[in-house]
Amino acid sequence: MSINVNTSTELLDYIRPDSEKPGSLYTQLSRSLSQAIHEGMLEDGDFLLPQRELAELLGVSRVTIRKAVESLVKEGLLVQRQGAGTMVTRGQKQHIHKNLAVLNSFTEDMEARGMVPSSTWVARATTQASPKEAMALNLSPGSLVSRFTRIRHASETAMAYEITSVPAYIIADANEVGDSLYAYLDEKKARPVRALQTMTATNADKTVAEFLSIAPNDAVLYIERQGFAENDSPIEFARSWYRGDIYDFVTELSLN
């Protein structure tokens, strides 16, 4: 396989960060590299110069290059190939078709696609329900919920940001739950058997954008799920922000 390393001065001038400009050098560099990819200046399969060389040519530290590359790897625009360097992967970004008619967990969804699910915990606590949670979970004011706030990743890419709340009479201590909430509920024979979902198109605010490694205002799909137990009591209230550029939601329809 031939390796096409883009060494053009046009590209270097385009991506060179400037300490006089606002924003850290690495955010300037990741933004300009991302633009260069979107505008086709850097194409699918192109390799970047080795990081040491790129740092020298751009007059920045290797740390700046490394941080910019890492953020674009997270966004799915670059991949690092052992021994070969950093390659542009635009267009190869995987699209996930999520079936809306099946009550699957994130972990099951990703594993079914051969991807490796993981989560970054933003917060995990057993605490007083907010009015919204109390309403969705049919709890009286002052009741406790276990709340899980996570960034959900698949094979290194941030896919969704999710806040899930379960009444404390089901999960007494939020810290008992491991990587998969549904696996934990399965064990306790308390997994929701039915759910109602509402899906809304929206734009990422600053926090969501940061968690999902996308730009503020990028399109996201916001889903609220209310999960019910066998006896019809609501036992899960989940709010999820899915990346609009990765997810396709699929529903099978029949005549009646």
Ligand code: 16G
């Ligand atoms: C999915 C569910 C969410 C559930 C989570 C459990 C949607 C819209 N949401 O993200 O309600 O809490 O899976 O995943 O599908 P886990 O078992 O991997 O923690």
